[in-house]
Amino acid sequence: MNGAESQVPRRFTTRSRRSLSFTELGFGTAPLGNLYKAIEEDMAQATLQAAWDTGCRYFDTAPLYGLGLAETRLNHFLRDRSRDSYVLSTKVGRLLRICPPESRTGIGKFFDTPARQEIFDYSYDGVMRSIEDSFERIGVDRIDIFFCHDVDVFTHGSKEASDRRIREFMDGGYRALASLRDQGVIAALGAGVNEWQVCERMAREGDFDIFLLAGRYTLLEQEALGSFLPYCSERDIAIVLGGPYNSGILATGPKPGAFYNYEPAPPEILDRVARIERVCGVHGVKLIEAALRFPLGHPAVVSVIPGAQTPQEVYRNAEIIKARIPRPLWSDLKTEGLLRPDAPVPA
Template sequence: MSQFESRPIGRTQLKVTGFGQGGAPLGGHRAPTPWPQAEAVMDFAWANGIRYYDTAPFYGYGLSEHYFGNALRKHRREDFVLSTKVGRLLRPRVTPYDPSDLWKEPLPFEPEFDYGYDGMMRSFEDSLQRLGLNKIDILLMHDLGVGDHGDSHAKHMKAAMEGGYKALSELRAAGKIGAIGLGVNEWQVCMEAMDYGDFDVFLLAGRYTLLEQEALTSFLPECQKRGTTIVIGGPFNSGILATGAKPGVHYDYKPAPQAILDKVAKIEQVCADHKVALPAAALQFPLTHPSVCSVIPGSRSVDELKRNLELFRTPIPKALWSDLKSAGLMRQDAPTP
C-alpha cells in the first residue's frame, strides 16, 4: 500500500488523504457504472492508501451513496473519512426517465432542491440509510450558486444560510458530523457563505486548477485567514486538462470554447517541453496551495484510477512551473512545489 500525506480539515480533528475518491462517476455520470466495476474501483482505492471518499445523493439519484456504503462497510469506520452532501431530497420518480439525463441508469428517483432546516435534517438521515453507515464525517451544502440557480439563487441562499446552516451547526455541535461546508462550482458563493457562518471546508469544483486561478485574488487568502480548508473537485476542468485541447472536449461541463482550447494547448506544449503529461501537472498543482487539503478527481474504472495515481506521483521539474508563469499561462502568485 502506498501511503498518502494526511492534511487537516479546517480546525477540526479530521484529516484526509491528499488524494481522494470522488463519487460522481460511480453514480453513472454520463455512462453507467455497474456494481462489480464500482466495487473494484473502491477496493483498489483502499488497497492504494486512499482514505477520503466523497459522494452525494445527486450522484445517480442515490446510486453513488449505495455503492460507497457497500464498499466502505468492509472497513473499520474510524479508518476513513467520508463526506456527502445536502440540499436535494430524492423523491420517487413520477415522470419518465430521460435517456439524455446526466446520470445513466440511476435509481428511480428524482431530486428536489430543499436547503431549509427540515430538508437538511431529512437529507442527512436519508444519506445514513442509503450508505448503511452510522456516521458521516463531513456534510456539505450542494450546488448553491448563480450558475446552478440563476435568478433563484438569492432565495435558495437565504434558505441555506438561515435554515440549512442552523441544521448543520446543530449536527456539528452534537458530534453527529465532524465538519460542515459547501460543495459548489463557484468560489464566489463560498465567499458569500463566509459572511453568514463558520464553515470548516469548501469542496470547490473546477475553480482552482492549472487552467484557472482567479480564486487567488480574494477567496483563498480569506480561507487562509480563517483556517478554512479546500477540497478540489474537478481538477481536470470537466475533462480538458485530462485529454488536452481536442475537438469536442468538455470544459465546465460544456464543450470547450476556442479561447479555452487555445490556452490549454499552450499549457500542454509547456508540459511536453518538460516531458510531463498535462494531467500530471493538473492533478498536482492544486495541492501546492496551503489551504488545499485534498484533490478528488473521481475515477470510473480501476484502469482510470491506476492512471490517475501514476500521474499524481509523476516527478515534475520546478522549471515547468516557472515556464508556465513566464509564458503568462499561470498567475505569478500561484504557489508551486
C-alpha cells in the same frame, strides 16, 4: 497494487476541534452513480477497492449521484471497514422522491438509476431529513462532513435564484448543520459549489470548516486567488478541489471536441491549453500530471478528487499524482503569463 505509502496525509482541524486526515487523492463517487453511462455493480465495487488499494482514504458522495445509487454502493463497500480508517463526506440540499420512471431526474445524464425526482430543499427540516436519508443509504454510524450542495448560478440558472437558495440555507439548513457540529454529531460543515464567488459569500456569512470547489482553481483558472483563497487561509478553512481537469481538457489536451466546463471548449481555451501543454513538454511533463498536482500547491487544499469509473482509471490517477514536477516548470508558466504570479506551487 498497494500505493498506501505514496498517499500523503493532509491533516485538518475543524471548528469542532476534530482532526480529519485527508489523502491527497480523494475519491468522488459521481461516476459510480452511473454518470453518463451505466456501470455494473461488480465494476463499481472493484473501482472503490482500487481506490482503497492505492491508499485513498477520503470518499465524497451525494444524494444526487445516481439518485441515491452512489451512496448505496458506498454502503456495500464500507460496511466491513473500520470507521476510523477513512474520512467520509456527503451533501444536503436535495431530497429524493419516488416518481414514475419517465419523470425521474437526470434522464440522459444518469443511467439505470432508481426512479427518483430531486426536490431542492435547503431548509432546516429539509436538511435534517436529507441527513437521515443519507445515513440510511450509506449505512454508517458517522459521516464526517456535510456539504450544502449546489446553491450556485450554474445549478439554479440565475443569480437571483442562487441568492434565494443561499438565503434559504443560511436561515435554515446552516443552523441545522451548525447545531449538529456543536453536538459532535458531525465533524465539519461546508458547501460543495461550482463557483468560488458563492463560496466566498457563504464563508463570510457563516462559520464554515471546508468547501468543495469544483473546477475553479486549476492549472487553467486561478481567479479564486484574488480574494477567496486568501480568506480561506486567513480563517483556516480547508478546500477539497473537484474537477482538477476542468471537466476534461486538462486531461485530454486541446483536442477537437475537448470538454471544458461540460461543454466543447471554445477557441481561446483550446489555445491557452495548447500553450500550457507546450511549456510542460519542454520540461518533460505531461499536461495531466501538472494539472493534477498544481492545486495541491495551495496550503488550503487538502485533497483533489478527479473521479474514476474503472480500476484502471484509479491506478492511472495514482501514478499521475506521483509524477515529479520540476520547479522551473511553474516559473516558466508564470513567465509566459499562463499562471498567476501569486499562485503557490507544489514543492
